[in-house]
Amino acid sequence: MSDPAGHVVILGAGHAGGTAAALLRQYGHAGPITLVGEEPIPPYQRPPLSKAWLKGEADADSLALKPLEFYAEHHIDFRPSTRATSINRGARSVALSDGSTVSYDALILATGARAIALPIPGAKLDGVMFLRTAADAEVLKATVGPGKTLAVVGGGYIGLEVAASGRALGADVVVLEREDRLLARVACEALSTFFKAYHEQHGVVFELGAEVEAFEGEAGHVTGVKLAGGRIIPCDAAVVGVGAHPNDELARDCGLDVARGVVVDLEARTSDPSIFAIGDVAHRPMPIYGRMFRMESVPNALEGAKQAASAIAGKSAPAGEVPWQWSDQYDLKLQIAGYAFDVDEILVRGDPATAKFAVFHLKGDLVQAVEAINSPPEFMMGKQLILSRRPVSKARLADPTVSMKEVAA
Missing domain, CATH: 3.50.50.60 (FAD/NAD(P)-binding domain)
Known part of the structure; x- marks a missing residue:
């Protein structure tokens, strides 16, 4: 039309x-x-x-x-x-x-x-929440704070962002993740390891390999999360972020x-x-x-x-773009360009211990995706490399003393 x-x-x-x-x-x-x-x-x-x-x-x-x-x-x-x-x-x-x-x-x-709801007992208790709308955020903000415990079901980006904000509000936070590492569906192991350690430094507790069986409650309000095996994780509120x-x-x-x-x-x-x-x-x-x-x-x-x-x-179609997204946690800015489809090699540029590094996902000598922590040049140049489909030198890409402009040249 x-x-x-x-x-x-x-x-x-x-x-x-x-x-x-x-x-x-x-x-x-x-x-x-x-x-x-x-x-x-x-x-x-x-x-x-x-x-x-x-x-x-x-x-x-x-x-x-x-x-x-x-x-x-x-x-x-x-x-x-x-x-x-x-x-x-x-x-x-x-x-x-x-x-x-x-x-x-x-x-x-x-x-x-x-948000995907968990089909388990107690899922409709008050205090079991999602975070998709402003109304959701307002309820959560009024619920968590000092002296409260927030359980986060799901160790993806939303779950980790909620955990970081919960800690900023003074709440105790425990993250329950079904897989054996965080971000299992969306990020490589190097990034999972980095974020787990960083959150732990800020007081977040993780339960990995944790299968949630039910939400426990009293007087219609959630009081805990029941894991497979029967263990109860006490909480004052629970946020479900599983996709x-x-x-x-x-x-x-x-x-x-x-x-x-x-x-x-x-x-x-x-x-x-x-x-x-x-x-x-x-x-x-x-x-x-x-x-x-x-x-x-x-x-x-x-x-x-x-x-x-x-x-x-009736205008001309816009030029195609590289898909990208970001996540803010504490003082960390994660910027992601592309998707790690058909990847045969992962290359880390920089030192994760400095909280300033990038993970490049390669298919041969083509960049498929980049995950950059506090590293805007790696994100921007990586994005250009994904779009141009220009081959890169892996040795130069892995060497942080070589600027990203030189890598991309």
């Missing part, structure tokens, strides 16, 4: 949906835009929820992508506290939870992903192609030419790696928003 008067409906008012609405106006789309969001507040940045928000350094206003008045000023019909219940592709209409129906010329699915599932039910129900997310092309277009999918819900092409993949990151949300808005507004 490139009809300048067409009605664009965006389902989901997160980072992807909010950005798409703003970009459509920036790119010259003059037709109506309706932005439908389940939360009562306008689109906001989500990564700080596990960091700045928990520590009281941010709130809804400071994290808003745009002030509330932006939407009215730019003739964007923002509908908070509302969700879509079904899509009628034949009629090009969407039924909403408030009983209304809205018609579209182009539809953008930006419905995101939801997320794409909210792709609307797409499935209306017959769009779905495979671990809504299948899209490089324009973010689904199997229906008038429907797009962006952000966490999209199963999208990754040309660098010659595969499809679903990603959960702010840069991915922004790239998808650019792709969909460009296609709808």
